[in-house]
Amino acid sequence: RKEVEQDPGPFNVPEGATVAFNCTYSNSASQSFFWYRQDCRKEPKLLMSVYSSGNEDGRFTAQLNRASQYISLLIRDSKLSDSATYLCVVMGGSYIPTFGRGTSLIVHP
Amino acid sequence: EAQVTQNPRYLITVTGKKLTVTCSQNMNHEYMSWYRQDPGLGLRQIYYSMNVEVTDKGDVPEGYKVSRKEKRNFPLILESPSPNQTSLYFCASSSRDSISYNEQFFGPGTRLTVL
Numbered sequence: 001r002k003e004v005e006q007d008p009g010p011f012n013v014p015e016g017a018t019v020a021f022n023c024t025y026s027n028s029a030s031q032s033f034f035w036y037r038q039d040c041r042k043e044p045k046l047l048m049s050v051y052s053s054g055n056e057d058g059r060f061t062a063q064l065n066r067a068s069q070y071i072s073l074l075i076r077d078s079k080l081s082d083s084a085t086y087l088c089v090v091m092g093g094s095y096i097p098t099f100g101r102g103t104s105l106i107v108h109p
Numbered sequence: 110e111a112q113v114t115q116n117p118r119y120l121i122t123v124t125g126k127k128l129t130v131t132c133s134q135n136m137n138h139e140y141m142s143w144y145r146q147d148p149g150l151g152l153r154q155i156y157y158s159m160n161v162e163v164t165d166k167g168d169v170p171e172g173y174k175v176s177r178k179e180k181r182n183f184p185l186i187l188e189s190p191s192p193n194q195t196s197l198y199f200c201a202s203s204s205r206d207s208i209s210y211n212e213q214f215f216g217p218g219t220r221l222t223v224l
Contacts, residue, residue, distance in 0.1 A: 045215070096157065099151050099153070102151060
């Protein structure tokens with residue numbers, strides 16, 4: 001079983017829609033969680049860290065559910081510019097981050 | 110400007126011809142790492158370095174070497190490249206102060222094709 005799993009999508013949504021992605025992880029000792037965004041053929045960039053209490057940054061909300069071992073990313077009022085691949089990243093006690101394979105989002109007019 | 114640079118950005122080579130991909134960061138970061146990204150497999154870590162002269166294997170180290178003689182540089186060496194090393198490679202760095210919570214800064218990527 002892969003350590004970090006994401007639905008690859010693509011999620012195809014109209015502008016203004018709300019869309020949510022989930023990411024499950026298998027290592028219950030995982031300590032840190034992140035969402036990165038990657039545009040086509042570009043480098044990944046940090047979108048937001050995920051805190052136990054949940055956190056929000058503008059239209060983006062990230063949540064962590066330790067009991068069920070998943071994190072989520074909610075995007076409200078989707079923009080065309082949100083089209084990208086969203087990578088879930090989990091780190092345990094080691095310094096080797098584990099990346100999910102990414103979820104592709106396509107926002108259309 | 111704070112950045113991670115990689116060279117070359119694109120490389121086509123032949124099996125067995127040794128090559129080096131350079132990585133340099135100007136943020137005085139202690140932690141540096143190399144990843145490869147393949148369709149359907151996502152990003153996988155090859156090697157990482159916690160500081161000068163300290164390196165360790167990631168998930169897929171076979172066929173690769175690294176060195177960390179200076180804090181800013183972390184070259185990736187393929188002694189005898191093979192076609193299965195055709196991939197998109199990213200270098201990344203971050204501060205070690207609180208690595209689990211700190212952002213990793215990625216270089217622009219190196220697209221390598223081994224014929």
